[in-house]
Amino acid sequence: MQPEVQIANLGMGNTASISNALLRVGIRSKVLSDFEIPQSKVLFLPGVGHFSAGSIALDSKNLRETICNHLNAGGALIGICLGMQLLGISSEEGPGRGLALMDFENKKMIGPDKIGESIMGWKTPKILEENWLNLTGSERYFYTHDYALLDIDSRYVKMTHESKFNRAASAIQDGSILGFQFHPERSLKFGENLLQEAVRELNK
Amino acid sequence: MKRLVPSMVIDEKGAWVTQNFQRYVYLGEPSNAVRIFNELMSDELAINWIGRDDFVRDKTLELISAQASMPLSYTGGIGSRKDAVQIVRFGFERIGLTSSVLTNPDLVYEIANEIGRSSVVIKIPTSKLNGNWRVWDWKLSRISDFDLLDSLAILDQTQIGEISLVSVDNNGCKAGISSELVHILGSVTGTQKGYEGGASSLDDVKLAWSQGIDVVYSSTYLMVYGDYDAPLFDYPKFMEERYGS
Numbered sequence: 001m002q003p004e005v006q007i008a009n010l011g012m013g014n015t016a017s018i019s020n021a022l023l024r025v026g027i028r029s030k031v032l033s034d035f036e037i038p039q040s041k042v043l044f045l046p047g048v049g050h051f052s053a054g055s056i057a058l059d060s061k062n063l064r065e066t067i068c069n070h071l072n073a074g075g076a077l078i079g080i081c082l083g084m085q086l087l088g089i090s091s092e093e094g095p096g097r098g099l100a101l102m103d104f105e106n107k108k109m110i111g112p113d114k115i116g117e118s119i120m121g122w123k124t125p126k127i128l129e130e131n132w133l134n135l136t137g138s139e140r141y142f143y144t145h146d147y148a149l150l151d152i153d154s155r156y157v158k159m160t161h162e163s164k165f166n167r168a169a170s171a172i173q174d175g176s177i178l179g180f181q182f183h184p185e186r187s188l189k190f191g192e193n194l195l196q197e198a199v200r201e202l203n204k
Numbered sequence: 205m206k207r208l209v210p211s212m213v214i215d216e217k218g219a220w221v222t223q224n225f226q227r228y229v230y231l232g233e234p235s236n237a238v239r240i241f242n243e244l245m246s247d248e249l250a251i252n253w254i255g256r257d258d259f260v261r262d263k264t265l266e267l268i269s270a271q272a273s274m275p276l277s278y279t280g281g282i283g284s285r286k287d288a289v290q291i292v293r294f295g296f297e298r299i300g301l302t303s304s305v306l307t308n309p310d311l312v313y314e315i316a317n318e319i320g321r322s323s324v325v326i327k328i329p330t331s332k333l334n335g336n337w338r339v340w341d342w343k344l345s346r347i348s349d350f351d352l353l354d355s356l357a358i359l360d361q362t363q364i365g366e367i368s369l370v371s372v373d374n375n376g377c378k379a380g381i382s383s384e385l386v387h388i389l390g391s392v393t394g395t396q397k398g399y400e401g402g403a404s405s406l407d408d409v410k411l412a413w414s415q416g417i418d419v420v421y422s423s424t425y426l427m428v429y430g431d432y433d434a435p436l437f438d439y440p441k442f443m444e445e446r447y448g449s
Contacts, residue, residue: 017295020270048292049319118322120298120365120396121418122205122247140205142248142275144297144322144365186275186297188245 013048021185047082055096076176076202084179104152125159125170139190141182207247211421215255221423223376244439253280269295322365331372374402
């Protein structure tokens, strides 16, 4: 039986978590082997860790070409956490190129004293587009990140969350490319429902 | 948002809660606890590995990660960047370092540079000796020479995701939180603050939250019931009210 979605493997965490969360809502998935061509319409790009390490993994696993070909063939992409940050051009976290599928740079979150700010824990993001993925606005998700999308073009931003000193993009979308800064795979039923809705929407 | 996190000890034989880090109460299979805390919608689950067999550990962590729908943190034997990356690959979001970082503070930065500052937790067990708080040496099961206040001042500069104190004296005793340690944690400014040890009720948890603690870890209160320490998992429904859903 063909998997409904596939998961690109940066080798940087949470592919199994995504796969298991999808399975809990009845979506079969398969983790791509290196250099394997995706067969499903929806491809996930999850990741935990440093932007530069992610950039290197995109090269070493030929994922730049794989993802580019996948999108050109009409496929859809969902980036999660580091996977979302890699949709952009670059990051203040360190050297390396993103996929440049969307025009943004990941910025370090800082306060007025220039000290770095981390976001760790649960937040209920603000939804900017009514009925987007059938969300009600009461959902909560688990975040852990130091760098964020702080000044991306607002037309791409579907949800935002706030820390003490910063407001960042929680979810972005540009056509068939979607990104979540939080971890839906670790956000209980809220995250599982979101994954289900996202896959359903992108498979239309 | 403030968090309440079930914290359990795992080894080759199963899941446990500890009392003063000396007496162990058996909880059963870790996967059973994960399944129940999924249903109870806990904020997170903290796993503390104390076993010796890395093969069993890896298989256990894979199983836990596969089942958990909440965030996972891991503490136990992380001595290198490579160790931390391996645990992240199992699907754990947060990596806990213990008092060993006091002898190798560079390790904090090495790991933070690989997995991100927000994903690193420093958990310091502590106990009082002659009126002074000292860092507890987990490996040697005794109080070390490190002064807690001095150590915290150094660790606060790392600006990592969270610094937690674990009260050895209150651990697993349902004796209430140590207001003295909660006060000491107030000196930590650059990061989230965690506390573990002695919570016996939601009131204790709320008290810690009200005094600036971001995350309260609990074992006995959430996993053991009655005079005979029967394993019984619970998680306050209040959490639903707190999050407004």
